[in-house]
Amino acid sequence: xxxxxxxxxxxxxxxxxxxxxxxxxxxxxxxxxxxxxxxxxxxxxxxxxxxxxxxxxxxxxxxxxxxxxxxxxxxxxxxxxxxxxxxxxxxxxxxxxxxxxxxxxxxxxx
Amino acid sequence: xxxxxxxxxxxxxxxxxxxxxxxxxxxxxxxxxxxxxxxxxxxxxxxxxxxxxxxxxxxxxxxxxxxxxxxxxxxxxxxxxxxxxxxxxxxxxxxxxxxxxxxxxxxxxxxxx
Numbered sequence: 001x002x003x004x005x006x007x008x009x010x011x012x013x014x015x016x017x018x019x020x021x022x023x024x025x026x027x028x029x030x031x032x033x034x035x036x037x038x039x040x041x042x043x044x045x046x047x048x049x050x051x052x053x054x055x056x057x058x059x060x061x062x063x064x065x066x067x068x069x070x071x072x073x074x075x076x077x078x079x080x081x082x083x084x085x086x087x088x089x090x091x092x093x094x095x096x097x098x099x100x101x102x103x104x105x106x107x108x109x110x
Numbered sequence: 111x112x113x114x115x116x117x118x119x120x121x122x123x124x125x126x127x128x129x130x131x132x133x134x135x136x137x138x139x140x141x142x143x144x145x146x147x148x149x150x151x152x153x154x155x156x157x158x159x160x161x162x163x164x165x166x167x168x169x170x171x172x173x174x175x176x177x178x179x180x181x182x183x184x185x186x187x188x189x190x191x192x193x194x195x196x197x198x199x200x201x202x203x204x205x206x207x208x209x210x211x212x213x214x215x216x217x218x219x220x221x222x223x
Contacts, residue, residue: 032209034211034212036212038154041198041217041219042216042217043200043202043214043215043216043217044154044200044202044212044214045214046211046212046213049209049211051209087153087154096142096159096161096204096206097156097159097167097169098144098156098159098202098204098212099156100146100153100154100155100156101153102152102153103153
């Protein structure tokens with residue numbers, strides 16, 4: 001199983017970029033990296049996913065290293081509403097399981 | 111568009127009582143369905159997932175069971191609740207495939223007293 005490791009918590013000033021790292025050193029060649037976030041007492045919300053190339057959407061950017069062993073989620077201009085737990089996950093090879101780790105608790109402060 | 115419904119939003123049940131949580135998905139066919147549990151201050155633990163009617167994969171031995179009687183219906187059950195079953199239960203769906211993202215319901219907060 002491809003596993004991910006993330007720092008337990010991070011702080012970011014409002015208006016600044018939040019860069020959330022994730023290590024997935026055992027990722028297989030056809031496994032995608034997904035990012036979700038969970039605001040307190042709500043269901044997780046999908047943010048972005050990628051395979052090899054960097055990806056960008058209206059919420060965030062995803063930078064994946066060339067060896068695919070790590071990635072970074074970038075929130076370009078963090079707001080107070082971005083305070084949440086951010087999960088980086090990899091789909092388990094040859095199954096439909098999605099295994100979540102403990103995530104990174106991002107605190108955006110004024 | 112697809113939607114996922116999960117109910118009830120909150121539930122308080124005595125120890126030893128049965129449990130039935132229901133999740134339904136609209137607007138799609140043959141989705142993969144998932145049940146997760148989140149203890150207070152913890153991450154999401156995958157409990158069960160299903161790739162089709164009557165097909166249930168259990169991830170963690172426990173006091174719970176799951177069933178999928180219809181294509182877009184996923185039920186989480188227990189015959190006798192334990193205090194340790196308290197938590198935030200989340201249902202999710204995604205299409206089968208390498209890149210499909212998952213969509214979550216709003217969750218059920220279960221307190222066993």
